[in-house]
Amino acid sequence: MTAIADIPEAPRAARRPQIGNPVLRWLRTNLFSSIPNGIVSVVLLAVLAKAIFSFAQWGIANAVWLTPANDSSACRAVRGVGACWAIIPEKYRFILFGTYPFDEQWRPALAVLLFIALFYLSSRRALWRRELAYLWIGALALISLLMWGGLLGLSFVSQDRWGGLPVTLILATFGLAFGFPLGILVALGRRSRLPAIRSLSVLYVELIRGVPLVSLLFMASVMFPLFMPNGFNIDKLLRAQVAIILFAGAYLAEVIRGGLQAVPRGQYEAADALGLSYWRKNRLIVLPQAIRHVIPPLVNTFIAFFKDTSLVLIIGIFDLLTTAKTAIIDPAWQQFSVEVYIFIAGIYFVFCFAMSRYSRSLEAASER
Amino acid sequence: MTSDAPRPPPRRRFFGAFGQRELKGLFWQALVVGIAVAVIVFLWSNTVTNLSARRITTGFAFLGREAGMPIADSLLAYNPRDSYLWAFVVGIANTLRVAVIGIVLATILGTVIGISRLSANWLLSRLAAVYVETLRDIPLLLQLLFWYVLMQALPAARAAWRPIEGVFLSNRGLILPAIPIGTPQLWVLGTAVLGLVVFYVIRRRLIAQQMRDGQPRPAWPFVLGLLVVLPAAVSVLLGVPWTIEWPELRGFNFVGGLTLAPEYFALLIALVTYTSAFIAEIVRSGIQSVPRGQWDAANALGLRRSFMLRQIILPQALRVIVPPMTSQYLNLTKNSSLAVAIGYQDVVSIANTTLNQTGQAIEAIALIMAVFLTISLGISFFMNWYNSRIALVER
Numbered sequence: 001m002t003a004i005a006d007i008p009e010a011p012r013a014a015r016r017p018q019i020g021n022p023v024l025r026w027l028r029t030n031l032f033s034s035i036p037n038g039i040v041s042v043v044l045l046a047v048l049a050k051a052i053f054s055f056a057q058w059g060i061a062n063a064v065w066l067t068p069a070n071d072s073s074a075c076r077a078v079r080g081v082g083a084c085w086a087i088i089p090e091k092y093r094f095i096l097f098g099t100y101p102f103d104e105q106w107r108p109a110l111a112v113l114l115f116i117a118l119f120y121l122s123s124r125r126a127l128w129r130r131e132l133a134y135l136w137i138g139a140l141a142l143i144s145l146l147m148w149g150g151l152l153g154l155s156f157v158s159q160d161r162w163g164g165l166p167v168t169l170i171l172a173t174f175g176l177a178f179g180f181p182l183g184i185l186v187a188l189g190r191r192s193r194l195p196a197i198r199s200l201s202v203l204y205v206e207l208i209r210g211v212p213l214v215s216l217l218f219m220a221s222v223m224f225p226l227f228m229p230n231g232f233n234i235d236k237l238l239r240a241q242v243a244i245i246l247f248a249g250a251y252l253a254e255v256i257r258g259g260l261q262a263v264p265r266g267q268y269e270a271a272d273a274l275g276l277s278y279w280r281k282n283r284l285i286v287l288p289q290a291i292r293h294v295i296p297p298l299v300n301t302f303i304a305f306f307k308d309t310s311l312v313l314i315i316g317i318f319d320l321l322t323t324a325k326t327a328i329i330d331p332a333w334q335q336f337s338v339e340v341y342i343f344i345a346g347i348y349f350v351f352c353f354a355m356s357r358y359s360r361s362l363e364a365a366s367e368r
Numbered sequence: 369m370t371s372d373a374p375r376p377p378p379r380r381r382f383f384g385a386f387g388q389r390e391l392k393g394l395f396w397q398a399l400v401v402g403i404a405v406a407v408i409v410f411l412w413s414n415t416v417t418n419l420s421a422r423r424i425t426t427g428f429a430f431l432g433r434e435a436g437m438p439i440a441d442s443l444l445a446y447n448p449r450d451s452y453l454w455a456f457v458v459g460i461a462n463t464l465r466v467a468v469i470g471i472v473l474a475t476i477l478g479t480v481i482g483i484s485r486l487s488a489n490w491l492l493s494r495l496a497a498v499y500v501e502t503l504r505d506i507p508l509l510l511q512l513l514f515w516y517v518l519m520q521a522l523p524a525a526r527a528a529w530r531p532i533e534g535v536f537l538s539n540r541g542l543i544l545p546a547i548p549i550g551t552p553q554l555w556v557l558g559t560a561v562l563g564l565v566v567f568y569v570i571r572r573r574l575i576a577q578q579m580r581d582g583q584p585r586p587a588w589p590f591v592l593g594l595l596v597v598l599p600a601a602v603s604v605l606l607g608v609p610w611t612i613e614w615p616e617l618r619g620f621n622f623v624g625g626l627t628l629a630p631e632y633f634a635l636l637i638a639l640v641t642y643t644s645a646f647i648a649e650i651v652r653s654g655i656q657s658v659p660r661g662q663w664d665a666a667n668a669l670g671l672r673r674s675f676m677l678r679q680i681i682l683p684q685a686l687r688v689i690v691p692p693m694t695s696q697y698l699n700l701t702k703n704s705s706l707a708v709a710i711g712y713q714d715v716v717s718i719a720n721t722t723l724n725q726t727g728q729a730i731e732a733i734a735l736i737m738a739v740f741l742t743i744s745l746g747i748s749f750f751m752n753w754y755n756s757r758i759a760l761v762e763r
Contacts, residue, residue, distance in 0.1 A: 030490035031490055037488060210741040210744045211741065213702075215736045215737060314708055321510055338514070348505065352504070
């Protein structure tokens with residue numbers, strides 16, 4: 001292992017006089033500052049070059065990009081030496097939208113765009129006002145209308161035909177939209193002076209955080225029908241959604257509790273001195289400060305949830321991962337699952353990377 | 369607007385005259401507890417009705433029945449005629465097998481990558497950053513399926529890859545040379561463990577003595593004596609054989625050696641690489657949290673680099689590292705339940721099969737929860753103990 005350089009505020013080795021070719025100088029300070037460093041650089045360069053070369057050979061040079069519809073013979077010819085990207089244009093409609101009626105697929109596509117617009121607007125600091133909550137309610141209602149239809153001349157599409165990216169986004173977004181208020185209530189409950197409420201909140205948070213999400217999803221899919229009166233049943237997607245909301249609520253509660261602990265005591269006392277009631281005190285004084293403190297960890301929790309929605313694969317709900325896995329059941333294309341997985345990994349990556357960059361920028365802004 | 373207009377009387381609250389905090393508190397608690405109890409009673413009575421309608425008897429009596437499910441890859445001896453209880457125990461052992469080894473490997477890999485991110489070498493730190501960003505931003509389940517597909521795409525046993533002599537990588541999994549461990553070998557290992565405990569006690573006394581008179585006392589003779597010479601002597605005295613068993617290809621499969629089945633191997637790789645990305649970030653922020661002045665001061669004292677890292681930097685970094693590390697260990701253990709997606713039979717997968725075979729949904733899920741809550745509590749206790757040991761002792 002090479003020397004540790006980035007100790008906080010470490011003066012960079014750039015104090016010496018700036019002479020010579022800048023490229024050589026950069027190489028010298030960053031790659032060849034010492035003999036062991038030089039060896040590490042050379043070895044890494046060699047490994048990297050080999051990896052890039054073989055990936056380029058497989059993924060670009062020998063790859064098949066397009067084939068006639070439903071014909072995988074060209075792909076099978078290059079199997080093992082080249083990638084079959086042709087499976088993406090062949091299957092992308094199914095991967096992205098599942099079994100949603102083909103002619104109506106502009107609706108889920110529009111819903112996805114609405115989601116992205118909603119996320120973008122929510123990330124703008126200037127828009128963090130009460131109106132944002134109305135915007136969320138409006139957008140989610142509009143998305144529900146688009147997906148279900150049955151009004152304004154849109155044909156009705158039942159939930160079991162939904163699939164792909166919209167389902168992933170629905171599970172994640174509704175999970176947050178309902179999990180967040182739940183988390184706030186539970187976090188307040190955990191810090192309440194009332195013992196019964198406090199212990200109920202602790203019980204809820206610790207139970208949910210102690211078990212894997214998979215077991216909660218099993219519970220939602222298997223035990224829920226047992227819990228309900230005979231003949232009463234709700235859709236599988238909704239049951240998974242409830243499990244995800246309960247799961248999100250527990251994790252968000254812990255993050256928010258951290259923020260509540262960071263609010264100075266004087267703020268509570270001042271609010272009490274003004275004679276504010278419990279709810280007004282929390283709504284006007286405590287929560288705005290507490291949440292501001294924990295926005296970066298909140299965004300990280302959002303990222304974790306977005307990824308965790310993929311677990312619904314295990315109970316057979318058609319989210320993005322499940323549609324991808326189903327798309328490659330087709331015998332003609334069975335052998336090209338790696339390409340499909342890379343494709344959807346790209347989609348997940350774009351969403352999560354954007355959020356993680358955003359969280360990083362917020363952290364930087366709060367440190368300034 | 370005049371200010372001397374009579375102000376409206378204060379609004380009378382619901383509890384007006386009593387207005388006591390206690391009374392109000394009691395009311396809210398009674399309300400919340402009442403709702404919780406009502407919901408539980410409602411769900412419970414529905415469940416009881418539904419179960420009796422489906423003729424499922426509740427209770428754990430089914431655990432004694434014959435399981436009849438095959439378990440392909442297990443640490444403990446098992447056959448389908450064993451009871452459900454034993455199947456569960458086998459499942460727990462499988463969960464622990466992947467969790468414990470995963471935690472050890474993820475910690476090592478994560479630490480290496482975390483330190484690489486701080487390297488003076490631009491290429492190394494960039495590569496480490498790319499590794500962390502990529503793995504963190506792709507769902508674990510997707511990565512798991514990806515690794516599993518790659519495993520299945522490996523050549524058949526006959527054409528297995530042999531990266532090193534005696535190591536085979538094929539669609540049968542990873543096959544390694546092994547040393548068979550029997551009772552005599554366990555005696556030797558037991559001696560080594562005993563030696564470790566004795567060494568730990570001696571080391572504490574050495575440190576206490578050094579605290580008193582300032583004289584450093586070397587610990588290495590004890591390490592050598594207790595951990596090397598003593599077990600070696602036991603091994604020679606008992607004549608314990610330490611033969612290495614090399615795997616061999618016979619027909620279509622391997623004989624001998626240690627086999628990591630493709631399911632286990634894929635799960636292990638996925639968990640280790642995914643968790644190591646998070647651990648790398650924790651290690652990096654831990655090291656960065658040690659103030660620059662501490663490095664300068666250690667350098668000014670002329671301490672050796674290894675001593676400086678071990679005695680000055682690491683103890684301070686660990687304080688920042690340990691609490692988030694605990695939750696990563698818990699996450700890895702809980703994430704091992706994704707095994708069900710690729711057919712590695714951990715406790716969740718076995719509970720799921722049990723549930724489908726017997727219909728004992730509540731019991732099966734209660735068992736899963738009990739197992740994971742126990743493991744979580746165990747890890748938390750251990751890490752809290754460790755954390756309190758390394759925590760800052762202030763005057």
